[in-house]
Amino acid sequence: MSARVYLDHNAGAPLHPAVRDAMLAYLGPAGNPSSPHREGARARSAVEQARAQVAALIGAAAAEIVFTSGATEANNLALRGVFSHVLPDATLVTSAIEHASILATARALGERGVSTTLLPVDHEGQLDPAAVRAACSSRTRLVSVALANGEVGTVVPLGSIVASLGTARPLVHTDAAQAAGRLPIAVRELGLDLLSLSSHKLGGPAGVGALWARRGVSLTPLVTGGPQERGVRAGTENVAGIVGFGVAAEIAGRDLERSVTHMQRLGDILWELLRTRLPDIVRNGPGSGQRLPNTLNVTVPGCAGESLLLLLDLAGVAVSTGSACAAGAPEPSHVLLAMGRDSETARAGLRISFGPATTVGEIERVADALPAAVRQVRAGAAA
Numbered sequence: 001m002s003a004r005v006y007l008d009h010n011a012g013a014p015l016h017p018a019v020r021d022a023m024l025a026y027l028g029p030a031g032n033p034s035s036p037h038r039e040g041a042r043a044r045s046a047v048e049q050a051r052a053q054v055a056a057l058i059g060a061a062a063a064e065i066v067f068t069s070g071a072t073e074a075n076n077l078a079l080r081g082v083f084s085h086v087l088p089d090a091t092l093v094t095s096a097i098e099h100a101s102i103l104a105t106a107r108a109l110g111e112r113g114v115s116t117t118l119l120p121v122d123h124e125g126q127l128d129p130a131a132v133r134a135a136c137s138s139r140t141r142l143v144s145v146a147l148a149n150g151e152v153g154t155v156v157p158l159g160s161i162v163a164s165l166g167t168a169r170p171l172v173h174t175d176a177a178q179a180a181g182r183l184p185i186a187v188r189e190l191g192l193d194l195l196s197l198s199s200h201k202l203g204g205p206a207g208v209g210a211l212w213a214r215r216g217v218s219l220t221p222l223v224t225g226g227p228q229e230r231g232v233r234a235g236t237e238n239v240a241g242i243v244g245f246g247v248a249a250e251i252a253g254r255d256l257e258r259s260v261t262h263m264q265r266l267g268d269i270l271w272e273l274l275r276t277r278l279p280d281i282v283r284n285g286p287g288s289g290q291r292l293p294n295t296l297n298v299t300v301p302g303c304a305g306e307s308l309l310l311l312l313d314l315a316g317v318a319v320s321t322g323s324a325c326a327a328g329a330p331e332p333s334h335v336l337l338a339m340g341r342d343s344e345t346a347r348a349g350l351r352i353s354f355g356p357a358t359t360v361g362e363i364e365r366v367a368d369a370l371p372a373a374v375r376q377v378r379a380g381a382a383a
Contacts, residue, residue, distance in 0.1 A: 002316055004316045005317045005366060006318045007318060007353060009354055009355040010151075010201070010295060010351065010353035012200045013201055013202060013203045013355050015203060015205060016203035016204070016251060018247055019205065019251075022247045023240045023244040025243075026240040030043050030240070032236055033228075034226075034228065034236065043237075046239060046242070046243050047239060051063075051067070053246035054197065055212070056249070056250070057250075057253045058176070058180065058186070058197070058212060059185065059186040060187050060188075063230075064212050064213055065211075066211045066212075066213060066230060066232045067208065067209070067233070068208070068209045069208065070206070071099075071101070071175060071177035071196045072101040074197065074198075074209050074210060075099065076101060077222050077232070078213075078219075079092070079105045080105065080109070081219030081220050082142045082171060082173075089115070089139050090140075091116070091141065092109065092114055092115070092116045092143075093117045093140055093142070093170070095118065095146070095338075096118045096119065096121060096338040097121055097146075097154075097334070097335045097338045097339070098145075099146065099150065102146075103334075119132060120338065121154075122339070123339055124154060124286040125152045125284075125339050126154055126286065126290070127161070129163075130164065132165070133165055133166075136169070142171045142172075143165070143169075143171070143172045143173070146175040146176070147179040148178045149285075151297060151322040151349070152285030152297040152335060152349075152351075153285050153291035153295030154285050154286055155179070155290055158190055159189065162190060171217065172191070172192050172194070173194035173195065173196070174190075174192060174196070175195075176195050176196060178295075180197050180198075180201065180202060181248075184256060187214070192214070193213070194211065194212065196211055196212075197209050197211075197249075202252045203248045203251065204244045204245040204247070205245065208241035209245075210245070221233060259355075263354060263358070264293040267288065267293055267296055267354075268288060269363055274298065274367055274371075277370075278300060278370070278374060280300070282298060284336060284341070294353050294354050294358075297350065299341075299348045299350070300348065300370075302377075302381065303377045304347060305321040305347060305348045305350045306321055306347070308373050308374065309321050311373035311377070312373055315373065316369075317366050319351060319353075321333075322335070322350075331347075332347050333346045333349050336349050350370075352366060
C-alpha cells in the first residue's frame, strides 16, 4: 500500500522531527517557570529562549511576545483586549474573508456596542487599501486584516494598507497564522501594532501560539489570576509546547528562502498538471506571487468539493474543502461567497496546501488522483 500524501498544511503542518526532540526534554517534571528554584529557572530559561526565537521570525523584540494557546486566542486577545473599554460608538474595520475567530469575535463585540465594518474583496480575494482608508474614521479603534488568507492564499498589501491610513491612525492588527514561515514578515517595516501567530502551521505543536503587541499597546487580559506573560495572559506556561514553537519558528526563519522557492515550484507544477488534465478546472485566488506559495484552491464545475475530498481520502491523499460543516452538511465557503462565487461554486472549493518537505512525487500523486475522482463523481451524476 502506498504511503498517504498529506496536503492539508494550512490546517496543521506535520510536527518537525527537531521540534519533537526539543520538546521531549520538557515533557517530564520540567519545573514551573515562575518558581525560584533550579528547575523553575531551567523552565523559565527555555520559555525565554523560545520567546526570542518566535520574535526573530517576525523582526520583533522578545519582550513584545505573549504566548497563548493558539492564533484563535491571540486574535481574541487582540480584539477584545483593545475594545475592553470602549466608547459607545467605537468601530472595528475588518474584511469579509477573515478567519472565524475574527468574525465571531467581531459579532460578540457588536453585542457590547462595537460597530464593525466588513470590507468587501474582489474576485481574487484582494482588499483595496483605499477602501480600508475610506472605512476608517475618528471612531475607529482597530483595523484587523489577515496578511494572507488560509483558504485561497491571497496575500494582501498590508504595508500599503497601513501607509494609506496616515499617521493619526487606529491600531492595526494582522492574523499572520498562515503567512508565517511562508512569507517574510517584518513587523516594524509593515508598521503594525498587533500580530497573531500559530505554532502548528509552522511544524510546531498544536495548542500554542503567540500575540505580538508593539511596546506601548495596552491590552486588557482575557485570562486573569497571575503575572505571567507580562500580566496579559495569566496561567502557568505550556513549557514543552512553547519550546517546540520556538524551535519551529527558528527552523522556519532559517529555511524561509529555500522553502518558499520549493513550495512555489510545487504549486506551479501542480497547477500546470491539473489544468492540462482538467481543462475546465478553475483556480480560486490570484496567480503566483500574489498568493501563499504553498496554497492552491480549485473548483471543478459540477463536482462538490466534499465528494472530491472523500474520494481523494480513499485514494490516500488528504486535502481540505476549506469550508465549515454544520449538522453534517457542507456550508458554502464564506471566503468564496465574498469573492463573488454562487452558493454551489462556494461549496465546491478544494484547498490543496503543502509544505517544505512535500515532494514532487506527492504533487504528482494528487495530480493523478484528482482527475480520477472527478471522473467518478461525473459518472455517478450521469448514472
